[in-house]
Amino acid sequence: MTDIRVLIAGAGIGGLAAALALHAHGIESIVVDRARELAPLGVGINLQPRAVAALDRLGLADEVARHAVAPRAIEFHDARGHLLFREARGVDGGYRWPQLSVHRGWLQALLLAAVRDRLGSDAVRTGHGLTGFEESSDGVLAHTADGTLAADLLVGADGIHSVVRAQLHPEGDPLLWSGMRMFRGATRTAPFLDGETMVVIAGGGVDVVAYPIGDGLVNWVVQVDEGTSGALRGDANWNAAAPPDTVVGHLGHLRVDWLDVEALVRGADAVFEYPMVDRDPLPWWSDPGGHGRITLLGDAAHPMYPAGANGGTQALVDAVVLAEEVRSDARHGLRTYESRRRTETADVVAASRQMLRDAADPARIAVATATYRRVTHADGS
Known part of the structure; x- marks a missing residue:
């Protein structure tokens, strides 16, 4: 191992992937997280082809593929279930890598197990929520709920409520609500359509998204x-948590004979509620007046609407690029990482906003998906 030490705040998908990517390049890292126990929370996540390419770099793509579903297409339907538009996905869409849909909690647990196996049992420290930091020419002092840790570099992968981001940008950085409220769950049920298709059913100000x-x-x-x-x-x-009856109350206009959405909602073990939010892109992730020892990753850097299913994907790409740049230049690696990723992810944030607007208009669905696919480099290149 090299003598550089990277402290990663946040043991989510992006933070754990960053630890694995750094380790693959011989760079030591430690991951800290505020949770006392890292439970496999959440529901589904879509991994675009570019994310699967990143997982392949980490040696985990085959394992994920064995547990996931590779959707062959996404279909847009109206409130009566009539097909409006169909687009091939993954390998069927001509991409080098598949798109994979999997349980978010399972994926996080897989990454956590891989970090502990490759980096050691002490590589992920729970109950160490970051409370602040100090940067100098000598390194970073990270203050956590369980003491202070010294590191050469600090990576804020601590999610949409990032402590690192808040200290770097203390003013004028609010969460921005799209006006869309999301209710989410995962239900064990029989397959619908061909069992490998994502669907979006839209109408009446309510959209339903479903995929295995x-x-x-x-x-x-x-x-x-x-x-x-x-x-x-x-x-x-x-x-x-949200009550199922609240969600069912929004479904009365649906007349879809091939998918019982009410049964999906009532059959879930848990239903979650979330306002669809993002933040405006930042002008920088690593303070240009600082020492280049701190940066952001994943939702801490670029929270985006899940309209295009790209949040987890961009975090995985961040992780691989970060490790490449730190390996190439330990002193300036975080700045070159930012130069590669900040503008690109800002474009994805903008494309997610545009896709949410365009997808509400049946005449623009094809244009919206084509533009989004181009901006997000979905082919894994």
Whole structure:
């Protein structure tokens, strides 16, 4: 191992992937997280072809593929279930890598096990929520709930409520609500259509997204347009519980004979509520007036709407690029990482916003998906 030491705040998908990518280049890292126990939370996640390419770099793509579903297409339907538009996905869409749909909690558990196996049992330290940091020419002092840790570099992969981002950008960085409220769950049920297709059913200000994620589970999202976009008032908690009856109350206009959405909602072990939010792109991730020892990754750097299913994908790409650049130049690696990723992810944030607007218009669905695919480099290149 080299003598550089990277401290990663956040043991989510991006932070754990960054630890694995750095380790593959012989760079020591430690991951800290505020949680006392890292439980496999969440529901489904879509990994675009570029994310699968990143997982292949980490030696995990085959394992994920064995547990996931590779959707062959995405279909857009109206409220009566009539097909409006169909687009091939993954290998069927001509990409080098498949798209994979899997349970987010299972994926995080896989990454966690790989980090502990390759880096050691002490590589992930729970109950060490970051509270602040100090940067100098000699390194970084990271203050956590369980003491202070010294490192050469600090990577803020601590999610949408990032402590690192808040200290770097303390003013004028609110969560921005799209006006869309999301209800989410995963339900064990029989396959619908061909069992390998993602669907979006739209109409009446309510969109339903459903896709299989393996092990007999179907991930579903009900998106309700409340029409009040702007700075978010209140909290954005991925794991806030919601009553199924609230969700079912939004489904009365649906007349789809090949998918019982109400049964999906009522059959879930848990239903979660979340306001669809993002943040405006930042002008920098590593303070240009600082020492180049701190940066951001994943949702801490570029929270985006899940409209195009790209949040997890971009975090995995971040992780691989970060490790490449730190390996190439230990002193300036974080700045070159930022130069490669900041503008690109800002484009994805903008494309996600545009796709959410365009997908509401049946006449623009094909244009919206084509533009989004181009901006996000979905082919894994």
